[in-house]
Amino acid sequence: MTSVRLLAYSDTASLIADRQELRSIIMQDFKNFTSKHRNCWPHRNRKPRNLLRKPVELRDESPTRKRRLHIILPLIAVLLVAYPVASYLTAGVRAAVRGKDKRGAVTSSTATNIPLDGYGTFSLAAGLLDRTREVNDKVVATLPDGGTVVYCLDEALQERISHLLDQFQVPYGVFVAIEPKTGRVLALVGRSAMDHGWDRRGPFDIYPMASLFKIITATAALEQKKVSPETVVAFRGKMTSENPKYWEVGPRQRGQEMSLTTAMGKSVNPVFGRLAGDVVGRNSIMACAEKFGFNQDLFPGSGIAPSHASTPQNDHDLKLMGAGLGREVKISPVHVAALIGAVANGGIMMSPSLVDEIRNGKGEVVYRRTDQPLRRLMSPDTARQLAQMLSSTVKSGTSRKAFHDRRGRPKFRDITIAAKTGSIDGKNPDGHYNWFAAYAPMNDPQIALVALVVNGAKWKIKAPYVGEQALETFFR
Numbered sequence: 175m176t177s178v179r180l181l182a183y184s185d186t187a188s189l190i191a192d193r194q195e196l197r198s199i200i201m202q203d204f205k206n207f208t209s210k211h212r213n214c215w216p217h218r219n220r221k222p223r224n225l226l227r228k229p230v231e232l233r234d235e236s237p238t239r240k241r242r243l244h245i246i247l248p249l250i251a252v253l254l255v256a257y258p259v260a261s262y263l264t265a266g267v268r269a270a271v272r273g274k275d276k277r278g279a280v281t282s283s284t285a286t287n288i289p290l291d292g293y294g295t296f297s298l299a300a301g302l303l304d305r306t307r308e309v310n311d312k313v314v315a316t317l318p319d320g321g322t323v324v325y326c327l328d329e330a331l332q333e334r335i336s337h338l339l340d341q342f343q344v345p346y347g348v349f350v351a352i353e354p355k356t357g358r359v360l361a362l363v364g365r366s367a368m369d370h371g372w373d374r375r376g377p378f379d380i381y382p383m384a385s386l387f388k389i390i391t392a393t394a395a396l397e398q399k400k401v402s403p404e405t406v407v408a409f410r411g412k413m414t415s416e417n418p419k420y421w422e423v424g425p426r427q428r429g430q431e432m433s434l435t436t437a438m439g440k441s442v443n444p445v446f447g448r449l450a451g452d453v454v455g456r457n458s459i460m461a462c463a464e465k466f467g468f469n470q471d472l473f474p475g476s477g478i479a480p481s482h483a484s485t486p487q488n489d490h491d492l493k494l495m496g497a498g499l500g501r502e503v504k505i506s507p508v509h510v511a512a513l514i515g516a517v518a519n520g521g522i523m524m525s526p527s528l529v530d531e532i533r534n535g536k537g538e539v540v541y542r543r544t545d546q547p548l549r550r551l552m553s554p555d556t557a558r559q560l561a562q563m564l565s566s567t568v569k570s571g572t573s574r575k576a577f578h579d580r581r582g583r584p585k586f587r588d589i590t591i592a593a594k595t596g597s598i599d600g601k602n603p604d605g606h607y608n609w610f611a612a613y614a615p616m617n618d619p620q621i622a623l624v625a626l627v628v629n630g631a632k633w634k635i636k637a638p639y640v641g642e643q644a645l646e647t648f649f650r
Contacts, residue, residue: 290532290541293476299323299528300477303362304374312530320535326358326527326543334647335640339365342635346603346628348376348507349640351648354515354619356545357524361623361644362508368603376507378478381626383505384596385441385498386609389513392438392446392563394454394462396556401453403435403562409444418447418493438563439571441595443497450496451489459496460485463503466513466551473508473526481505498596510624513551514611517560517592518619521552561616564592571595573610576638585642589649590616595638605630610637614645621648 302315302323313325313332331351339347345368351361364376395401410429411420421444423429437445450459460483464470468483484502486492494500505513508526516523525546532541552560568577572595577585593612600607605628613622625640627633 293473293478293525295323295529295532295541295543296473296476296526298532299325300362300374300378317532317535321540322533324530324532326353326360326530327362328360328648331361331644331647332363335361335363335644336365338635338640338643339363343367344627344635345605345630346372346376346626347640348626349623349644350377350507350511351621351623351644352511352515352524352526354518354524354613354622357512357515357527357548358530358543359511359526359528360621360648362528372603378476378506378508380479380481380504380506380509381628382501382598382600382607383481383498383503383510384598384607384609385443386505386510386594386596386611387495387498387500387503388438388441388446388596389517389560389564389594390462390466391450391454391459391496391498392434392560393466393552393556394459395449396559397462397552398454398458401434401449403433403559405434406431407434407437407445407448409442409448411444413440413442413444415443416494416497416499418444418451418490418497420444421447421493435563435566436570438594439566439569441498441567441572443499447493447497447499451493454496456486456492459492465549467509467523467549468503468505472548476508476526478506478508481509499598501598501600507624507626510609510611511622512548514594514613514624515619515622516551517557517564518613518622519557520554521557522550523548561592564594564612565590565616567593567595568612573638573641576636576642586614586645586649589614589645591645592616593638593641600628603628606633608637610641612641612645614649621645 299315302317306313306315306325306327308314308329311329313327313329315323315325317323328351335349339349344365347363347365349361349363350359352359362377364373366372366376408423408429408431409421410423410427411417415421432440432442432445434445434449436442454462463483468481471480472478482502482504483495484500486495486500491500495503512523512526525548527543527546529541530543531539534540567573568591573593577591579585591612591614593610596607596609596611598607599605608627608629609624611622611624613619623641623644625637625644627635627637627640629636
């Protein structure tokens with residue numbers, strides 16, 4: 175509009191011999207126009223801006239062109255008045271064309287209007303998961319403009335876990351798998367026999383982390399170089415004890431002793447509670463939690479809720495947190511998958527990617543995925559030591575039963591698995607939360623996964639079984 179206005183003024187000014195006469199004519203025309211149409215001005219008391227802000231070249235004017243001037247100037251004034259109104263009326267149209275409504279639903283008629291930076295593609299693809307289909311061994315979804323979203327998903331793995339959770343009618347279940355070295359999301363499943371609206375948001379909400387937090391406690395201690403996987407810790411009480419009051423071992427008291435590797439596999443609460451309170455300390459454990467991505471928007475624009483960890487106010491709370499009993503420590507399944515993937519990837523967390531590429535309605539590629547390292551969570555040496563500790567979970571720890579047959583023979587003879595389990599009662603939804611996080615093979619990680627099953631008083635399957643079935647499908 176500005177360029178049109180200046181061109182008109184310049185052309186008009188070139189017809190006037192006297193600059194003062196030009197100013198007089200313009201102001202007179204505005205005066206006549208506004209007196210007849212005063213209600214058309216958005217602001218009645220505001221004077222028109224001085225339109226001759228720059229000096230112009232003055233030339234002689236003929237009577238014919240002077241009459242033409244009286245026609246041109248009122249038209250300019252009408253355009254100036256109409257512009258704000260027209261702009262307001264077309265604002266809604268422009269917003270619709272940009273690609274999203276106020277709720278974030280995709281309404282664009284062209285794939286090029288989709289935000290293709292950050293986690294915009296993740297959010298877009300997650301919203302279309304219930305519309306996917308298989309085409310040439312690829313999982314795809316169609317956009318409103320006829321374009322195509324090509325997913326990173328492993329179709330066989332996605333289908334197997336979806337069927338498994340449906341088959342056993344789990345009250346609430348989530349499964350996420352990623353490729354540790356690239357961050358490609360291989361499976362993303364949410365299922366609920368209780369609330370079908372929960373299916374879509376399940377993988378992105380946050381839940382009590384339970385004993386998976388022992389991974390962070392161990393990382394903080396290993397990074398300080400104060401312990402090793404072979405370090406032996408004495409404790410009192412049952413391995414599943416939830417009261418730090420009974421964990422300490424006095425000088426004249428007899429207690430149990432256990433290495434950190436064995437304690438990780440068996441998920442021994444007193445050992446990791448004492449490790450947090452007596453070795454790591456509050457500041458260090460919170461610094462490590464924040465390094466892992468807690469209390470921040472780690473995946474902005476993705477729709478994944480930020481994970482949360484409250485600062486412990488005393489030694490009692492610190493030990494509960496270190497043992498994985500801090501009920502206000504909450505994390506999303508997608509975040510867990512990225513976290514366990516970082517351990518598999520030598521300590522580097524990759525940005526999770528749900529989309530391989532996006533094509534618009536013309537078949538043109540408007541987005542293609544690239545590997546994006548997100549941050550380093552730990553040193554390669556710490557990742558190696560942590561893997562050693564996690565390997566005992568399947569061999570002799572809390573998920574041994576799921577990974578061995580009735581005769582005690584391992585189901586995966588040639589594949590080594592690093593894993594961690596967790597369990598805790600919680601709310602929203604109400605039930606018993608059962609976690610299983612793992613990666614394999616340990617010598618060359620191809621998949622990192624997490625399963626979460628929320629059961630009631632009666633249950634049919636738990637998370638380690640879901641993890642075992644996923645690994646069997648992936649490696650067969």
